[in-house]
Amino acid sequence: MNSIMIEIKDLVTYYGTRKILDGINLTVNRGETLIILGRSGCGKSTLLRHIIGLSKPSEGHILIKGHDITRMDEDERLPIVKKIGMLFQSGALFNSMTVGENVALPLREHTQLEQSTIGIMTRMKLDQVGLAGFENFMPAQLSGGMKKRAALARAIAMDPDILFCDEPSAGLDPIVAVGIDHLILKLKKAFKMTIVIVTHEMASVFMIADRVALLDKGRILALGTVQELQAMDNPKIQQFFNREPDPEEVDRNEYLSSLVGG
């Protein structure tokens, strides 16, 4: 079997006239956990949106299991999309449905299973993320961490073979955040999924990454295992690992002239 799950070739994309991604090349192997690391606004979410087919790139190709999804229409993409799970940064649970209905929705629409079977599977998925007994709650009644868990249950409802997570621990307190990381590890072991996680949390990197890609200004600056990256002496990489702030280099004259609008 082909061991490459995702292959990104020369991906370039713009928002308006602003170049956001500038020639990304990246492959993700079957069963590995790749973490895409980068500062806020460097284009991590944009990259994910392209991989899952929500946005079309200006240039380049994205192959998922050998199929170029940038060249497919909605119908052709459906079988691939069904086997992809996505955890959005905000969770993106459907607020008009209960937690249980959220998890059951893909099963109802994409499978011919009996209502009772779907009910059992829904409870199983919620149990896996530690939310047993919450199926009749509305998303608004859950805390931030519970929403992420529920969203994760929905993402794995169809037993995907690729799972994408956009900043799974953003906006959570450190203890809840580490709980989500543990959960992802557990799912990885249980289902042998290929996992791509976007984050700026170093703690998650050390805990779950097989490989790390460092994204900077729309380019991949470095790619390798955590140890390999740690050993590189590129200042931008070290800045991440040592949690250093940006060097403060403000040109006083330039600053003054920018104030008076010259």
Next chain:
Amino acid sequence: MKQIELILGHIGRNTLQFFVQISRFASLSKKTSYWLFVAPFRGKGLRWQSTIDQMVLMGVNSIPIVAIICFFVGLILAMQAAYQLERFGAAIYVADLVGVSMTREMGPLITAIIIAGRSGSAIAAEIGTMKVYEEIDALQTMGFNPIKFLVVPRFLALLIMLPCLTLIADTVGIGGGFFLAMFNLKISFIRYFNETIEALVMKDLITGLIKTFFFAAIIAIVGSYQGFSVNGGAEGVGKATTNSVVASIFLIIIADLLCTMFFYSTL
């Protein structure tokens, strides 16, 4: 010089923006028609359950407000007419006037405007909120088409319910006219009823109802379009909601004008 450049640039950008919006609107209409009229016959299904939910939300729940407002509209029409007609001793013709103007014009128009304010805005707000919270993206990544899921049930619900609401509006409006005729002009129910039946021809009713299909389409598409075009947070949703009401009322009036020209123009 710089000023002129600035103004021209502004006009250019806005014109371009206008055409971009028109083309997006057209594309949404096209996709909606596809998912409503073509896809179900290719085995892609239609979401009946949410259509029925929407029919209740937008249709059944609007009956009280539509009825109350149209009762008063009928009453007002009758008062205005009676004031003129009584001087000629022709008070009975109030029935003709109220009947014809309610069925041809006021019933469909007032109902459409109420529903644009009540349901068109709700469509924009719901879809806009879903956009803000990445729910639309989530639908797509789960392999669901947002137009099939969100727009078509609302569109279909309005297409079915707006004519029904308009029929209610027509009836209640005529009732409003009768209310005045009975208490102010001392006209009996039988006389008023017969006069109304006499005055109305099928064409009045049918042209009135045909319009409502266009109005329903306008309300559903404009609301959805505004919802999908939300950018940024809650503020964007508020703007989209307001825009949807203003734009749909404007387009409803234009559509009404075109329909009236088509049905009744003597030119």
